[in-house]
Amino acid sequence: MPRVTVICGGVGAARFLRGLVQAVDPAEVTAVVNVGDDSVLHGLEISPDLDTITYTLAGAIDPGRGWGLVDESWQAMEQVRRYASANGISAHDDIGNDAAGWFSLGDRDLGTHLYRTSRRHAGATLSEVTAEIAVAWGLELRLLPVSDDPVRTRLATTDGRELTFQEYFVREQHGVPVRAVRVEGADAARPAPGVIEAIDGADVVVIAPSNPVVSIDPVLAVPGVRDAVIRARTRTVAISPIVGGVALKGPADRLLRELGHEASVTSIARWYTPLASTLVVDDVDAELAADVESLGIACVVTPTVMTTPAAAADLARRCMEEGIR
């Protein structure tokens, strides 16, 4: 059975993985996951991308929201907002005022953060807790945070603020123009145990259709990871998160433009050519395949919109074929 390692952000990666585990033996799959979105909110350690992948693969993600647990209740957060409201505390009093309750945490989801925080305070690494949480949900693949050290994506806005990823994405609903992105702590971070080995030892490496700026780049920014992917370039397949010039989810298209890039598959090709030998683009971008290939990366045209697990499995099979070729 081929071994596959997937470089992951959140929702897009989760959907891809849900297909991949149907297409190959889950025991041979390693997901290397972005932790740049991780935050401490209300004193709790939150790992949004890890949780989105875990909940999706467990079949427990809320299908409407695309994040958090299905059939969730919101008692805790309603109470937080009652306190904030009684005291006139708003999300914008200070940068990052989580006491206002702008980051919605469902009651059952809170259990994940309470458990993770307890285990971390007791000395467990993020890798260890991630594995424990995955076991409880019956996951068969291996889920690795890219690093056990703090790696935090920071977005500098055109109005002179610097936001954490959650402040940008959730509190501001990615509605403020960004002029630069940096990954705090990346220089000093070490890859989590098994990350480099999983890339080196994979028959196929897949770069998931996640946001290249704020999901994939913070993974690659951990010293040693980008070099490992470059070493695996001939076996690496990237899936474009841009389809017909737009991001299917989230602000990837706008972020690319704000940072001076085009929001197109050719722009993604330019971004990933040093890392991957193949770029998978959606049928709607078929006419750009020649432009993509002119940049020195093979272009595969196939449906990439993962509306169902079966569609995701088809996409995963195609990536496997291309990566092993």
Add this chain to the structure above:
Amino acid sequence: MPRVTVICGGVGAARFLRGLVQAVDPAEVTAVVNVGDDSVLHGLEISPDLDTITYTLAGAIDPGRGWGLVDESWQAMEQVRRYASANGISAHDDIGNDAAGWFSLGDRDLGTHLYRTSRRHAGATLSEVTAEIAVAWGLELRLLPVSDDPVRTRLATTDGRELTFQEYFVREQHGVPVRAVRVEGADAARPAPGVIEAIDGADVVVIAPSNPVVSIDPVLAVPGVRDAVIRARTRTVAISPIVGGVALKGPADRLLRELGHEASVTSIARWYTPLASTLVVDDVDAELAADVESLGIACVVTPTVMTTPAAAADLARRCMEEGIR
């Protein structure tokens, strides 16, 4: 209107205060509350005595349990226990392994801890957050933690361990013999703003029928507080938490015995004589009134079991009469 300051632990104090605010103008009442039971669990700042008083006065306490909120749900904690169970983590793996979920936090109650923790991390003092939470519940009295600095009750057990109060009280269900109690951080703690003034300026000081060892003593251990109560001795009334030789709630009787004292109103009289000029004991202890008075403290015999708010109000009125005499 007379001003009253009450030295408070949790449940017993909460019940007394619920009566007191019916007997006097709540705006003239200050509760100075024990923080020795405070803990960080799951990364959250928990203040059990402050919350018990707040919820009780708001009419929102669960009447069956005597702690936490009524009509509570338990989604978060059930999820924590699922993780712990899937990974074989028990409360006794390490001293204080809260990842096992031994400290039950209801979903709505979690909102209180999430809010408090956020505000504390943003720089608010415990006094400030306590006031914010009290406002949200519509409380009219003034609720003061005895200190904004960390003050933590530690119990040394006869089997050589040292437990936090919550480990002793909740995890071990106060079932392990104790050989000593100390109040960590007390020496360096300062009284919270207003505490000393509230004692000095009170027409009556009441020592609530709380556990003298683990509720009242940690309040008095904050430098300046014991001296202020001693200064107010002629206006100070203590209510015995021991009724007919037993504690109505909690382990006060056993703790007293384990520490070499008798569990009786005379023992309480000995404990409080330096601090209070009057001890209120229940009718069942009437025959011990002369023994109490022989220790140099006036003894008032009256019903002290606060089965209803009206009974608590009667007890409060009697304390006011005695304190003002």
